[in-house]
Amino acid sequence: MKQYYTIIKLFILVLLVSFGGSLQAQSGPPKPPVGKRWVLNPDFSDEFNGNKLDETKWLDHHPTWKGRAPGLFMSSQVKVADGYLQLKGEKMKQDTLVKIGSKEVMFNIKGAAVVSKKTALFGYYECRVKAAATTMSTTFWFSGGGGKGPKGCDKYHQEWDIQECIGREGDFKGKYFASGMHSNAHYWYTHCDGKRNDYRASQVRFEDTEVASKDFHVYGGWWRDEASASYYYDNQEPKHQKFYDKITDKPMDKPMYMRLVHETYPFPWISLPTDEELADDSKNTVYYDWVRGYELVDIKQSNNSKLESEIKLYDEAVFFDVPEINVLASKSLKIPLSYKANEDREIVLRLMNYDDKKVKEIRFLAYAGYANLIHDFKTDTKLKPGKYKLISNLVPVGGDKKSVLDINTLVIHVKQ
Incomplete structure (x- = not known):
């Protein structure tokens, strides 16, 4: 119909x-x-x-x-x-x-x-x-x-x-x-x-x-x-x-x-x-x-409406406001991001150094809608100064790398 x-x-x-x-x-x-x-x-x-x-x-x-x-x-x-x-x-x-x-x-x-x-x-x-x-x-x-x-x-x-x-x-x-x-x-x-x-x-x-x-x-x-x-x-x-x-x-x-x-x-x-x-x-x-x-x-309030999904309201994606940011060396990175999702999704954030070695990967639930947040990305140890890449994947709930809906990258410069 x-x-x-x-x-x-x-x-x-x-x-x-x-x-x-x-x-x-x-x-x-x-x-x-x-x-x-x-x-x-x-x-x-x-x-x-x-x-x-x-x-x-x-x-x-x-x-x-x-x-x-x-x-x-x-x-x-x-x-x-x-x-x-x-x-x-x-x-x-x-x-x-x-x-x-x-x-x-x-x-x-x-x-x-x-x-x-x-x-x-x-x-x-x-x-x-x-x-x-x-x-x-x-x-x-x-x-x-x-x-x-x-x-x-x-x-x-x-x-x-x-x-x-x-x-x-x-x-x-x-x-x-x-x-x-x-x-x-x-x-x-x-x-x-x-x-x-x-x-x-x-x-x-x-x-x-x-x-x-x-x-x-x-x-x-x-x-x-x-x-x-x-x-x-x-x-x-x-x-x-x-x-x-x-x-x-x-x-x-x-x-x-x-x-x-x-x-x-x-x-x-x-x-x-x-x-x-x-x-x-x-x-x-x-x-x-x-x-x-x-x-x-x-951002953490669930929503039972299925309207976004029914009309495919958004081109689903994760957005960073700028291509790169400067931060001080720490065990906690404050990452500003927004996303658009037609149904509940998960966001996977993978922090890589510039030798393409994974530093840490986290995953969190993203409720349907258009959201704006600052995510507290915690690392196991204090990051060393240098250049890093934060790669975002928007995936279905429980999805893996084969089901990625969107990919985006933020360059992070860690200062002493």
């Missing part, structure tokens, strides 16, 4: 995109802090390889928002097929009045929203998506949480937008939303007197020369803590953001829901989509290839 969806995805890629650089866009989380490991969070990860939305993870509608008029969120516009989550914008056959609170609001465009059933807190979240070629949105964001403010009579609500874009330019102020990546963080604050303000962090933007609907792109956000986030666009270097902190120094401190939304934006900032493009199936649909959420755990 997996092979079938792989073939379908490749076929659709040929039809939808030209094989350019963004097909090779980097995915996966950034390097974790020392002593930590990224593991996939199944509640916010989906490859969309079935034939319907996974109801254990997602709602096919927004539970508290009908949509920004004139775009109404409708479950009929949500589909999982051919290995993609597809959100489709269309023109309604007739105008529709919807009662929202005490008001009746007119809608005449069909939009879509998919919302996680669980809330997420800190972690790394990314998606691979091709925007619809209209002025309706293609988004990847979180909101929720909040509660009482620091004064007790005030309150706040959180919103974290990893990516918001549209799929074509036009003669309107917000045409820049048609390309690149646009990341925002909102601190929705209601004062004790009832006045509500949208306090925003400085926007983070990545520029691109092509519209977002021309190809698939990878958009990622690392919700680092209550006060900051980092953003990742394809293969570019990350950019960083400090959340608005004039009310409290921990403005983003509560869990939020993940949201994948296809909506209309307010005119005249962005023009409404035309009837012609909404009727064109080659333009009116957003394609989410996958979404993935990662959480940080301790």
Whole structure:
């Protein structure tokens, strides 16, 4: 079945995109802090390889928002097929009045929203998506949480937008939303007197020369803590953001829901989509290839999830940050290394002198995920000054030299 969806995805890629650089866009989380490991969070990860939305993870509608008029969120516009989550914008056959609170609001465009059933807190979240070629949105964001403010009579609500874009330019102020990546963080604050303000962090933007609907792109956000986030666009270097902190120094401190939304934006900032493009199936649909959420755990904490293995997330390997290091003569070598593994593996470290004689070999368990650590390599005697080689082998648990998955070498200069 997996092979079938792989073939379908490749076929659709040929039809939808030209094989350019963004097909090779980097995915996966950034390097974790020392002593930590990224593991996939199944509640916010989906490859969309079935034939319907996974109801254990997602709602096919927004539970508290009908949509920004004139775009109404409708479950009929949500589909999982051919290995993609597809959100489709269309023109309604007739105008529709919807009662929202005490008001009746007119809608005449069909939009879509998919919302996680669980809330997420800190972690790394990314998606691979091709925007619809209209002025309706293609988004990847979180909101929720909040509660009482620091004064007790005030309150706040959180919103974290990893990516918001549209799929074509036009003669309107917000045409820049048609390309690149646009990341925002909102601190929705209601004062004790009832006045509500949208306090925003400085926007983070990545520029691109092509519209977002021309190809698939990878958009990622690392919700680092209550006060900051980092953003990742394809293969570019990350950019960083400090959340608005004039009310409290921990403005983003509560869990939020993940949201994948296809909506209309307010005119005249962005023009409404035309009837012609909404009727064109080659333009009116957003394609989410996958979404993935990662959480940080301790390097020694086991993980029962098999997702990394199922989707073959990583090119499995052991990495040294630099080709060589200098250390003082000792019986203990502090070796900085990282690794990526789709399932539990073992790392074999073999210390050799430059006569290619083995000094010592050790083996330790490497739990599945992307880890960053400093390994304390202990030798039986104090090393003599000179040049050494540390050879790393990544192997299956219990594997031998015939089953090596990756080899890497670090040169070590031992000083007196």
